[in-house]
């Protein structure tokens with residue numbers, strides 16, 4: 001079929017089309033790598049499943065901030081027995097969500113709200129978040145929720161002075177067949193070894209104090225510093241050793257053995273998150289680690 005257009009017009013049209021197509025592709029390529037608009041809501045938190053419990057429940061770490069120094073807060077290693085430590089961690093997450101600018105630029109904050117989810121489930125009867133109203137008033141049930149589904153006290157299952165049986169108050173408790181025999185403790189160990197952590201805070205109840213960690217090598221200077229900072233701001237007394245009864249295989253003491261400063265903050269009660277005191281302690285740590 002013959003075209004009515006002269007050849008030069010056809011060639012010109014084709015060239016113009018190619019130029020427009022080229023421009024379109026170029027603009028498309030330029031627009032693709034542009035970063036998201038600054039006004040866009042921050043993608044908080046970054047969720048990272050670090051492992052599963054004995055009964056297959058996820059253990060999740062929630063990350064806030066982008067700084068190089070990583071500060072970790074852990075709730076619920078003693079499960080439903082210390083349910084207020086779990087609610088404190090969730091409350092802290094809500095606070096960070098609402099106040100992301102509170103985190104110094106050089107810091108990242110990672111919250112693991114529930115390190116023993118089976119122990120929480122045993123008491124509360126549901127997974128994830130819960131309210132105070134959902135906590136039963138049955139002291140035997142609450143005590144049984146301290147342990148994981150293997151009936152092991154997870155804060156006796158770490159590799160520092162480990163013994164297969166240990167103590168809790170006047171009781172003999174199982175610490176597991178060997179250090180890190182329990183999936184929850186192993187998940188936390190792997191998380192720690194994968195990340196270069198600046199410090200770790202465990203929330204417990206109800207011994208009312210900030211307890212420094214150590215593992216046969218004295219207290220790390222960094223541990224002394226954060227013990228004192230959290231204590232002074234929160235009002236929980238600083239304790240350089242837990243001497244109520246002998247503790248073996250504690251998570252914070254294992255961290256000390258690998259040179260990571262760690263403390264256990266014991267709330268004063270089993271029933272309240274004592275938010276104002278703990279927020280003051282958290283802010284003191286932000287100040288201590290911030291911009292250094």
Ligand SMILES: [Zn+2]
Nearest residue numbers: 078082204205
């Ligand atoms: Zn505890």
